[in-house]
Amino acid sequence: MRMLTRLETADSLDPVSDKLQEAVAALVRPRRVRDWLHGTWLGHPLHPVLVQAPVGAFVCAAVLDLIPGRSRSATTLIAAGTASAAPAVAAGLLDWSEMTKDRRRVGLVHAGANLAALGLYAGSLLARFRGDTTRGKALAFAGLSVAGLGAYLGGHLAYAQGAGTNQAAPEIARIPPGWTPMGSLASLPDGRPVVRNVGEVPVLIYRLGDRVTAMIERCAHESGPLGKGDVVGEGSEACVVCPWHGSTFRLTDGAVVHGPAASSQPVLPTRVRAGQVEIRQP
Incomplete structure (x- = not known):
């Protein structure tokens, strides 16, 4: 854990991280492509879904390499896993480019380990094609070991640093379970969102005629202040744009319209009683 803490604070990695971040931003410009790779259409990040193909292929290949007479099947799986890694790498790099510096430091080593593992698997394929099965197996097992290190760092990113998770979701537990005025x-202004606080939790409230929607004000992507974001569109299709990274959410239901956020903004139940707007925890 001390090593991971040192990695999170290793600002010596920032020059490489910043250059790579600029390159990714320049390479992936179309919004439609960015939304697809972020997983905006899926409802959660696409990268964890895509990595299942290469990881599954590599693990199964390792099992087959331990069974006599199955090296040809293992070679096929390694080829499939290596080929399927490209879209997973693309989605992961784009997600990584939108992270905070501490997460990008860990993510940079995570990506480096996985690329090294791919290099070992490519070497394994080459050895197998040349008929050197023993060397091919050794390189494949080495690749799986390095990929395991990459997976460990990926787990740290997701579970310890919260990368890719809905940053607004924990705020729901801080909303009172009963109706709160x-x-x-x-x-409330009609057709324009305002921020109201429930204790220490800022809530974004949007009124459209007699209908009122309330959502957690902190952006699901990196906790940006949605209350300071621009509003685009009108009426039921009006959206708020996060001022930090441009994630866009529909105000009437919190649905994510554009990334880098991959999940919708948490919405709170609302009601109007005796002319007073009330909200509560879902």
């Missing part, structure tokens, strides 16, 4: 309906 947020002010009168008449005090």
Whole structure:
């Protein structure tokens, strides 16, 4: 754990990280492509889904390499795993480019380990094609070991550093379970979101006629202040754009429209009683 803490604070990695981040941003410009790779259409990051193909192929190949007479099948699986890694790498790099510096430091080593593992698997394929099965197996097992290190760092990114998770979701637990008054309906501007606090939790409230929507104000991607973001569109299709990274959410239901956020903004139940707007925990 001390090594991971040192890695998170290793600012010596920042020059390489910053250059690579700039390169990824320049290479992947179309919004449609970025949304697809982020997994905006899927409802959660695409990268963890895509890595299942190469990881599954490599693990199965390792099992077959331990069974006599199965090296040809193992070679096929390694070839499939190596080929399927490209889209997983693309999605992972784009997600990584939108992270904070501490996460990018760990992510840089995570990516380096996985690329090294791919290099070992490519060497394994070459050895197998040349008829050197023993060397091919050795390189494949080495590749699986290095990929395991990469997976460990990926798990640290996701579970210890919260990369790729919905940053707004924990705020829901801080909302009271009972109905909480947020002010009168008449005090809310029609067609323009406002920020109201429930204790220490900022909530973004949007009124459209007699209908009121309330969502957690901190962006699901990296906790950016949605209350300071621009509003695009009108009426039921109006969206708020996070001022930090451009994630876009529909105000009437919190649905994510554009990334880098891959999940929708948490929405809170609302009601209007005696002219007063009330919200509660879902």
